[in-house]
Amino acid sequence: MRQGNLPHFFIAMRVGLTYNLKKQTVRCDGSLNDHEAEWDDQETIDAIISAISRHHTAIPIEADLGAFDALKRSRPDIVFNIAEGAGGPHREACIPAMLEMLAIPYTGSDPTTLGICLDKGRTKEALQYHRIPTPAFELLESADACDRWRSFPAIVKPLWEGSSKGVRNSSFVATPDELRLETERIVEAYRQPAIVEAFLSGREFTVAVIGNGAGARALPAVEISFDSLPPMAHKIYSYEAKWVWDVPGKPLDIFSCPAQVDAQLGRRIAQTALDAFRALRCRDWCRIDIRLDDDCAPNIIELNPLPGILPKPEDNSCFPKAARAAGMDYAALINTVLNTALQRCRLLDPSPSAR
Ligand SMILES: Nc1ncnc2c1ncn2[C@@H]1O[C@H](COP(=O)(O)OP(=O)(O)OP(=O)(O)O)[C@@H](O)[C@H]1O
Ligand SMILES: [Mg+2]
Structure with a gap:
């Protein structure tokens, strides 16, 4: 795979960037509203624009109510999509659905995959169908349904959130x-x-995955170890662990990449991630969370087809971390994902016969 290096017959394009900008809304009690936790800050958006601008013209488009008109007016050749959407279980599918309607190609998964992966229950149903290990689960519409669950310990999460929202x-x-x-x-x-x-x-x-079909590959796995969490903390990568206890001024020593695993376990982890990537029909890129069960078998926790990509290493963002371990700096990562989508859409074919 070309890691952000472009073939010499490459054509500069007009590349849209669809995003939701974090406004940092503060609640009346003074705490930060986690409503925007999934959205991106200006620093991330600027870093992506700068990476795209190395080879192309970047056209930033905020994924707000004006997005459809902005896309229709500007008609980029392709869109680099990181828009997490505004609310509801289909929020990540909104911009890709607009792009489908406008017949504009874009990076990443289609609306169906984004919708399914945001719903942890539907994701697990698909994984079970494909016999990919994932922990047993039950949906609870209200506290009255809790009698249906009898196995402890367990973990309870919102059905369709990400960025550890609601995972305390x-x-x-x-x-x-x-x-x-x-x-x-x-x-x-x-x-x-x-x-x-x-x-x-x-x-x-x-595990960060890049590519498509037989060409999809897993980057070096990141291990999340819980030893540096405060003593009362459970061993989960919770909202507190991600956003409260791990801050740039005082980063938690929680990640190691490449993960220290023996070759056999490393292969099983990578294969399980790739199996899940293909089962959910992900495209171009995805970050896949995995945990070992009592038999040391890798189980899928969830898939993130719109992975977080904070640019600064001290921000501890896992996809860029895995990319660095694979020899890709931030700009190379962004351009590799973009080129993967361009190739999938047959807008860029690096094989010499395609010239
Ligand atoms: N079944 C489980 N068993 C053990 N730990 C779990 C399980 N499900 C979730 N966790 C813990 O909770 C964390 C957050 O869960 P999960 O990844 O489902 O939430 P998320 O908000 O979608 O995550 P992300 O921040 O990756 O978007 C996991 O990283 C893991 O530490
Ligand atoms: Mg997760």
Whole structure:
């Protein structure tokens, strides 16, 4: 795979960048509103624009109510899409659906895959169909449904959130009462069902995948180890661990990349990630969260087909971290994803016969 280096017959393009800009809304109690946790800050948007601008003309387009008109007016040759969307379980599918309507090619997965992967229940149904290991689960529309779940410890999460929204230290539950309380909290705060899952206490990894079809490849796995969390913390990569305890001034020593695993386990982790990538029909790129079960078998926790890509190494963003371990700096990562999409859309074919 060409890592951001362009073939000599390459053509400069007009590349749109669709994004949601973090406005940093503060709640009335002074705390930060996690509503925008998935969105990107100006620094990330600028870094992507700068990477695209090395070879192309970048056209930034905010994914707000004016996005359709802006896309229709500017008609980029291709769009680099990182728009997480404004709300609801289909929010990540909105911009790709508009782009489909306008027949503008774009990076990343289609609306169906984005919609399914945002819904952790539907993702797990698809994984189960393909016999890819994932922890047992149940959907809980309200606290009254909690009687359906009897296996502890477990973890309770909002059904269709990301960026650890709603996954708190208290999401680890050891009793039916804790399960009920957490389910109430999630249903009330996030206005959506909760998903309860068997808790996997083994090692945790996240795997960045780039490519398509037989050419998809896993970058070096990142291990998330929980030893540096505060002593009362459960071993989960919770909202507190991601956004409160791990800050640029005082980063947690939580990641290692490449993960220190023996060759056989490394291959199993990478293969499980690729199996999930293909089962969910992801395109171009995706970050896949994996945890080992009691038999040391890799299980899929979830797939992130719109992975976070904070540019500064101290921001501890896992996809760029894995890319660096594979020898790609930030600009090379962005251009590799873009070239992967261009190739998939037959807008760039690096084979000499295509000239
Ligand atoms: N079944 C499980 N067993 C053990 N730990 C789990 C399980 N499900 C989730 N976790 C822990 O909770 C964390 C967050 O869960 P998950 O990845 O599903 O949420 P998310 O908000 O979609 O994550 P992201 O920040 O990657 O978008 C995981 O990284 C893991 O540490
Ligand atoms: Mg996750």
